[in-house]
Amino acid sequence: MNAAPAPGILAVDIGGTGLKAAVIDDAGRLLGQHLRVPTPRPCPPDRLLDEVARMAATLGGYDRISIGFPGVVRRQRVLTAVNLGSPAWQGFPLAQALGDRLGCPARMVNDADMQGYGLAAGDGLEFVMTLGTGVGTALFRDGQLMPHLELAHHPMEDGKTYEECLGDAALRAEGRESWNRRLSRALALVDILLKPDRIHLGGGNAREVEAGSLPRRVGVGSNDAGLAGGAALWRSWDPAHA
Template identity: 30%
Template sequence: MIETAQAFGIDIGGSGIKGAPVDLKEGKFACERLRIPTPEESTPIAVAGIVKQILDHYEVEDGTPIGIAFPAPIKPGRPLDFMANLDQSWVGVDINELMCEQTGRTVHVVNDADAAGLAEAQYGAAKGVDGLVIATTLGTGIGTALIMNGVLVPNTELGHLLLDDKGDSEKYTADSVRTAKELTWKKWGKRLTKYYRMLEHYFSPDIFVVGGGVSKKHEKFFPYIDIKTPIVPAQLLNDAGIVGAGYYASTF
């Protein structure tokens, strides 16, 4: 594997599986990433086969910290009890055990939103911030990560908090809702204000980091988010899952 890489990260998504060696000093890829489309039948064995293919491509040896960002709540040693973006046959599977067996390597699996949050806290928009960092990913839903003084509080799923009489927060404030309802940036900003004020009330964070593709257009809606807590756009964007997964694995 590349000499400047101290870990390897993989990001499993509904449409693609991406991996790259990670330079943990710089918080970036040590070389170009490899992306392979997620199999149409995204069963555990099929997906694990792609993960092994990526690891073999880079000649990643067992003993290298290998992290995998995965789109579901992760509880090491316990089977998955929920799956939204991949085949339902994942439910009941111990993903850590499966990936270790199928790849022939020791791996560490982390929720994808948590991986992205770790990357931003360690290397990106929240680097050097003491206290509580809440990273939110605005997309089809709302992914969240809580990092307290550099330590991850996993599987928070704050996008599902009930927002007044609106129900699930993400069904009222996600970027997919903005596009489906053709909301103006101002109207969407007001919805986001309600959401972030609720998080302020419950958690008193020191900073919010906003990721997701729409964060590239943060200047269009940030002015309409009226909260007390500093709020900043994510910096690592599409690289965050891989970098965060690699960093997560390095902590073991």
């Protein structure tokens, strides 16, 4: 007699413009439908909890939750949430609050870290950059997540940060061609800083990348990696990175 499949993981990918949720298995494969709704503006914690609970109610079949959050996460509390438009996030225990709301344990990491878990091959030094409303970064060594880098808010050029140069506002204001030139410059700076063996690009605006002009060791990954990566939070868990 075959054993019944284990309950899945509710993976929640929080973005500045969209909230995504799906139930995945322990390998990160989607089990059923993948939901997406616009992120409320502004988006304080109570509104986010309501939206995610509504999405979760249509999914079912999970006993754990993985959350990718667009900001700095420390000890399962939110430190920053620049692109959600509400000061109420500072210090908010989102993993605990969502776990209590849905009745099962939850774990949370930065959204670029979670996407990186879904993109990294697990060999050598791998850098992940997510391109969406803002910019996210993550670093992996032999598949292990390194301490979080908030490179998005570090100066890049002409007094502007990586996020100011490569975020969605910059893409809309300056156009795809100029934005891609800045992306190439950003990747050259990352190469000087880290010398990664591979660079993975993800996020909603990765579709705007002129992939043919990228070096061979730079790849554009699936935007669903932000959900698939949620499985890794339950395979191996280092509280120092959360």
